[in-house]
Amino acid sequence: MNKFLLLIDDKEEFKEDFKTIAQRYGYQIAWGKSFEDLKQKIAQLHLQITAVILDIKCLMTNDQEIEKEDFIGAAINFLSKEYPNVPRMILTGDEKALDGFKMFFNSEIEDIYRKEPEQLDALFQKIDKHYVELPNRLLSYDQLELFKLINEGESKHLEFKSSLQYCTKSQTQNKELRFEVLKNIAAFANSEGGSILIGIDDQKNILGLESTDFLTLKNENIEDEYRLLIDSIIENIFGNDFQKILTDLKFYVYEGKTICRIEVKNKNYSPTFIFRKRKDNSTSKAFFIRCFGSSRELTDVELNKYISAHWK
Incomplete structure (x- = not known):
């Protein structure tokens, strides 16, 4: 320079x-x-x-x-x-x-x-x-904000995901991967809130949605299509009322690579469950909370104690 x-x-x-x-x-x-x-x-x-x-x-x-x-x-x-x-x-x-x-x-x-x-x-x-x-x-303010989040690493309030519905190994669309994003959204809603950055892997590498989820979309205004896709998924899984605890979807762009941030502002007003698909194709309700660097499922006695302690 x-x-x-x-x-x-x-x-x-x-x-x-x-x-x-x-x-x-x-x-x-x-x-x-x-x-x-x-x-x-x-x-x-x-x-x-x-x-x-x-x-x-x-x-x-x-x-x-x-x-x-x-x-x-x-x-x-x-x-x-x-x-x-x-x-x-x-x-x-x-x-x-x-x-x-x-x-x-x-x-x-x-x-x-x-x-x-x-x-x-x-x-x-x-x-x-x-x-x-x-x-x-x-660097722009948004880029500085992005780098700050990446440098902090995964934590009680931050999760990285390579994609929402694109398998980087097989390089094909895989809608079952959505569950990994959704369970973390539910975990943040059952805890203290937090953010998911989509387009970054666990090693903090910026992959960008251009090489993952955007490949599964077709419209010219691809960010709008991605926003509508996430809105639709949130509505189907959690209901429209869940939007109350979400901030507006945010996109960061660095060196031509787009990162999406989904932020849960705080704990939901009621326990948030998510349906999980079993190997026999049946479904069951699951409840997740956020720990220091991952989302953990609670069942039985743990689940009842947690709900009693956090919701009246």
Whole structure:
């Protein structure tokens, strides 16, 4: 990944000096001389730059000739509102302006450096730390949320499933696999709630529905068809009233791979049973609860004690 910085400083001679220093650290420079340039250039470059470097006094518009002390306040407020995740640093040789800045802003939340050799070294050391974090910053909120869930691993509130109705071994549709998803939904409903991520295997590998369940569907709007399929299955197994404890179905997309999240918000208002098919093709009611990393079936005395303890 190329290393870019955005420098906003109205002194072109300093820009050339800074460019030379930045090249020693492996960075390329985009430059602007005003608040006007800042707004224009960051809109184009915010997904590429590691950080914004701001002079403490600068022009507000390109047609001005005298730098303005209110530049830094306008720049920081703009960046905080529009680009809060883009690191910004202040670089100054004006001690008076620096003192004025500290009177109106909490300097602890800003990285401030003087235009001195030692300070410039410290500046680039901090920039390098931001560069390491750049890939994570460029991820969307949904992707960050997905990675957080995956890193947490299966737990009392999280289960991974490769698919809903597609066998990855035989590479064929197998509707009997639905039971594995449904029993976990029931287990969460009988416990404290939780989420199932479909499209991820037990080793936390992102398979994506494109290589599993989406192969069993036909419509062009495949996410809508998948949503309708799950709605239909939930209705048939648990009834429409069960939707009260479900959040809206959520899809995550990472590198072209789609993951579906089914979330049970909390324990159901009554015990949730599910019919299980036996080897002789008969069916029986089953009751599951969620343990630390799996769903466990309760029967007989255990079942009666659990229901008595959790539902009045």
